[in-house]
Amino acid sequence: MMPRKDVFVKLIIMVFVYVSAILDCGESSYSGEGGYHDEMRRLALVKATHIIRNGVSPPQSHSTPPAVSPRSRVHHATEYGADPTGRLDSTEALQQALSDAFGSHVDAHLMEGVADLGGAELHLDGGTYKISHSLRLPNISGGNFMIHGGSLRASDDFPTNRHLIELWPSSASFLYEDITLKDLMINSNFRGGGISIINSLRTTIDNCYVTHFTTNGILIEGGHETYIRNSFIGQHINVGGDGGEKDFSGIGINIKGNDNAVTDVVIFSASIGIMISGQANMITGVHCYNKATQWGGSGVYIKAPGLTQTRIVNCYFDFTGVVAEDPVQLHITGSFFLGNAFVLIKSLAGVVCGVNIVDNMFSGDYTGVKIVQLDQSNGPFKTIEEVIVDRNTVRGMVRKSTVARGSVWRNGTRWTVDFSKVLLFPNLIKNVQYTLHAGAAFPTHTLRNVSENRVTVESEMPISATLHVSVDQSMVGYI
DSSP states (O other): OOOHHHHHHHHHHHHHHHHHHHHHHHHTTSOSTTHHHHHHHHHHHHHHHHHHHTTOOOOOOOOOOOOOOOOOSEEEGGGGTOOTTSSSBOHHHHHHHHHHHHTOOOSOBSSTTOBEEEEEEEEOTTOEEEESSOEEOOSSOEEEEEEEEEEEEEOTTOOTTSEEEEEOOSSSSOOEEEEEEEEEEEEOTTSSEEEEEESOEEEEEEEEEEESOSSEEEEEESSEEEEEEEEEEESSOOSSOOTTGGGOOSEEEEEESSSOEEEEEEEEEOSEEEEEOSSSEEEESOEEOSSOGGGTOEEEEEOOTTOOOEEEESOEEESOOEEEESOEEEEEESOEEESSOOEEEEOSSSEEEEEEEESOEEEOOSSOOBSEEEEOTTOOOOEEEEEEEESOEEESSBOOBSEEEEEEEEEEEEEEEEOTTTBSSTTOOOEEEEEEEOTTOOOOEEEEEOGGGEEEEEEEEEEEEEEEEEEESSOTTOO
């Protein structure tokens, strides 16, 4: 039982608080300058009255200790002993960081059998790290993981047949998915390649600078949907016109798989900018000045004869062009070919089908270079179907097309329009439309010959007339 003295004191306090609250309540009807503060004081007193009346102790002012947070999934290279100055070998430290990142996954998965690493990262902390052998992802499944934020440099004894970063599972099954390599400088030190993506799913390479490689800047083999974007790739660092350009070697991006994309990438030195030997790949917004055609270079080399299915859109071929072997379904559009750069279609089995080379710009030096050329050294093209070369703007080069129009006037019985200089394929006209404009006369006339890409029309009697002819080598849209 509470002592009587305490009860008496408590009653006095309650009466005082109650009277103060009533007085404040009456004063609150006056809207003077202190109205807001008076109202707040009144509410505080009412709250105190309630607390005392009910015998509730006022809350204690103290802070609750924070809960223990789980371990971060961001693995910092320097915390594993990696040397960010690049003086010491950091291979083992970085490999251990990769191992730890793959050892802590969440209770989920991506593709069946691929563990979700929960957005884990290997953060390079803006350092430059010397590597003596490949940084290879652990041979266990994992996805939703990123390496970013620093530079890797091959040591002087780095194996010349390997890449600095390798996604290379030991089996044919898919182990890696949704791996991102971002904001990296990859310096191969002329000791092999830069990045190798083998049999992996949905890999992203973003804002990477890959240089000083001797084999491949980036290798993609098998797998599905590797996306390379906003990156710079070159064996030797230059801005064009390099004195050693004729000696550039290696391949900037080597694609040996399907359904990949290269977007907004500059390839500034390599023998071949992009090599493609798979189907359904997309090249967009790429600038190639890797090695001039006159030195034996190629901007894009498509080595997928018989089934190409490649799109090249809105690219810039700077003194280096495109080569395609027996292309079947190839689309080149909206691109700029500078410095006599051209498209070469190369015959292996003599097949070219479903090829569109349209709406491009070609610019040269008026030395007679054709915008599209045929290499039939291995045999002539025998299967030619649905090939459209048209609507290209040409300045300083020789226009070649599969669609052409021409006119000729003469007074006589025979009119011939020669398309051999403009048509792409020799001795091939699949469709002819012509009009013989003879003024007041109404002669009988007929189409006599279309051989050697020349169209000849004859009339039964001599007249003065103009022959207008349109020819097509593709037969697209005809039944």
